[in-house]
Amino acid sequence: MSTKVIALTGNQAAAEAMRQINFDVAAVYPISPQTELMGFFAEYVANGEVDTDMVAVEGEHSAMAACIGAAAAGARVITASAGPGIAYMVENLYIASGMRLPIVLIDVNRALSAPLSIHCDHGDSMLTRDSGWISLFSENAQEAYHNLIMSVKIAEKAMFPVIVNYDGYIVSHSIENVEIFDDETVREFVGPSGIHRIPYPLLDVSKPVTYGATAQPDYYTECKYQQHVDFLKVYDIVREVFNEFESISGKRYDFIEEYMTEDAEYIGISMGSSFGTLKDAVNTLRAQGRKVGAIKIRLYRPFPVKELAQALSKAKGIAVLDRADSFDGIGGPLFKDVCTAILHNQNRSLVHNFIYGLGGREIHEEEFIKAFDRVERLEKGVETRDNLVEYLQVRA
Amino acid sequence: MYQLKKWFEIPIGSIVSEAGSSMMNNTGSWRMLRPVLNTEKCTNCLICWIFCPDDSIPVNREQRFETDFQYCKGCGICAVECPYDALEMVPEMEIKLKELE
Ligand code: SF4
Ligand code: SF4
Numbered sequence: 001m002s003t004k005v006i007a008l009t010g011n012q013a014a015a016e017a018m019r020q021i022n023f024d025v026a027a028v029y030p031i032s033p034q035t036e037l038m039g040f041f042a043e044y045v046a047n048g049e050v051d052t053d054m055v056a057v058e059g060e061h062s063a064m065a066a067c068i069g070a071a072a073a074g075a076r077v078i079t080a081s082a083g084p085g086i087a088y089m090v091e092n093l094y095i096a097s098g099m100r101l102p103i104v105l106i107d108v109n110r111a112l113s114a115p116l117s118i119h120c121d122h123g124d125s126m127l128t129r130d131s132g133w134i135s136l137f138s139e140n141a142q143e144a145y146h147n148l149i150m151s152v153k154i155a156e157k158a159m160f161p162v163i164v165n166y167d168g169y170i171v172s173h174s175i176e177n178v179e180i181f182d183d184e185t186v187r188e189f190v191g192p193s194g195i196h197r198i199p200y201p202l203l204d205v206s207k208p209v210t211y212g213a214t215a216q217p218d219y220y221t222e223c224k225y226q227q228h229v230d231f232l233k234v235y236d237i238v239r240e241v242f243n244e245f246e247s248i249s250g251k252r253y254d255f256i257e258e259y260m261t262e263d264a265e266y267i268g269i270s271m272g273s274s275f276g277t278l279k280d281a282v283n284t285l286r287a288q289g290r291k292v293g294a295i296k297i298r299l300y301r302p303f304p305v306k307e308l309a310q311a312l313s314k315a316k317g318i319a320v321l322d323r324a325d326s327f328d329g330i331g332g333p334l335f336k337d338v339c340t341a342i343l344h345n346q347n348r349s350l351v352h353n354f355i356y357g358l359g360g361r362e363i364h365e366e367e368f369i370k371a372f373d374r375v376e377r378l379e380k381g382v383e384t385r386d387n388l389v390e391y392l393q394v395r396a
Numbered sequence: 397m398y399q400l401k402k403w404f405e406i407p408i409g410s411i412v413s414e415a416g417s418s419m420m421n422n423t424g425s426w427r428m429l430r431p432v433l434n435t436e437k438c439t440n441c442l443i444c445w446i447f448c449p450d451d452s453i454p455v456n457r458e459q460r461f462e463t464d465f466q467y468c469k470g471c472g473i474c475a476v477e478c479p480y481d482a483l484e485m486v487p488e489m490e491i492k493l494k495e496l497e
Contacts, residue, residue, distance in 0.1 A: 100409035159408060200411050210412035216421075222403035223410040229403075 015040035024075035027066035064092035074195025083110030097132030102155035119360020255304035264293030309344035427470030444474035
């Protein structure tokens with residue numbers, strides 16, 4: 001195996017992974033900040049560098065519909081979208097997971113309207129959190145590249161579709177050094193495509209089957225229970241693929257990434273590109289002698305409940321940093337997931353929720369430090385709270 | 397007797413692996429309107445047969461026969477498409493009540 005380090009944006013790195021994987025079908029509709037990604041990939045298609053059938057559809061609902069058809073036929077398929085495009089796709093996301101089709105979707109995270117914003121937050125991804133898709137978050141272009149390569153294998157082993165998230169503009173359009181494998185390594189890792197990869201390929205005319213039939217009340221529950229049971233098996237499959245990936249890359253991935261949590265009394269949790277800023281905040285506070293740490297969620301669905309509970313078992317206070325609001329009187333989506341996870345723990349830490357980075361608002365170390373301060377004062381009883389959730393960055 | 401499958405016996409993705417299994421479902425059971433055929437007006441042009449989405453109109457080369465009410469869902473497409481006005485959509489309830497009288 002050989003690797004090379006080149007300067008790429010997140011979108012370029014993702015397009016490179018797509019080229020190396022050489023998907024059979026890509027059905028896409030353009031939307032910022034994903035447009036550029038598919039622009040790069042369309043060039044590979046036009047130049048004959050891939051065998052991919054690129055289907056230009058009339059909208060994201062159709063993009064996913066085309067993916068569903070192609071995947072059911074046995075093709076290895078991918079699509080990509082962002083923000084409102086993801087929203088438009090949602091109905092078909094549930095169909096894809098219910099039909100157990102190994103589709104890959106890149107979500108270049110973008111805020112939802114209104115007001116209209118093309119910039120990053122995780123509101124779009126949160127539309128997908130109950131859809132039965134496996135969901136991976138990437139901190140930077142390198143992780144987006146790695147997650148994409150692993151996603152194909154995860155999807156096909158689990159027979160569930162996978163979303164690879166990376167932050168719009170912050171990751172998608174920023175240039176970083178990315179270590180790229182040679183094509184052979186990637187193609188060997190993902191293995192060959194071919195219709196008999198999946199249990200019931202639609203084009204296997206010797207064994208005709210019906211996809212997407214009706215299930216009446218006498219069947220629907222059993223169908224969903226099977227999906228439920230199989231989704232719980234995804235943890236082991238993801239771990240397996242992470243391990244296989246380590247053997248080709250030397251890179252050790254886990255469901256969550258911990259930073260200085262060993263003796264931490266106060267822990268901040270975030271997903272995506274803000275984790276670097278969170279680590280900076282931890283470094284600054286550590287230099288002042290404060291016992292703080294940080295956790296990044298890499299595997300968002302299925303949620304790493306046990307691993308997170310374990311990592312938080314000794315924390316006194318937890319600051320959950322949500323790049324999306326839920327507007328439900330409870331708190332952000334990640335906050336609720338974290339609260340659920342710590343139900344496993346005997347000693348419940350104080351958990352407080354902070355919303356940040358909406359619609360592309362830049363996040364700074366000082367703001368995360370404010371979150372650590374607030375959580376510590378709440379935990380010590382110096383301050384009180386009316387709500388479990390507050391905004392970190394509001395002009396008042 | 398037709399045995400309901402257990403959750404682990406259902407093929408992955410809830411696909412239906414046997415051909416023609418829809419025959420087991422009486423899809424006509426939710427029909428609200430029934431296409432009533434006026435044999436005097438009907439010219440046996442077979443246009444209704446072309447349009448019926450549920451393949452519920454039995455025909456041979458010369459003639460259409462009475463609709464198969466086991467599967468006819470009462471969509472009314474046949475009645476709209478019939479050029480000779482030979483089909484009238486009548487509420488099932490009316491027909492059932494009449495049968496009771
Ligand atoms: S009502 Fe609809 S389903 Fe019934 S015979 Fe006419 S076209 Fe077919
Ligand atoms: S379309 Fe009308 S006239 Fe023609 S066969 Fe059907 S019922 Fe008869």
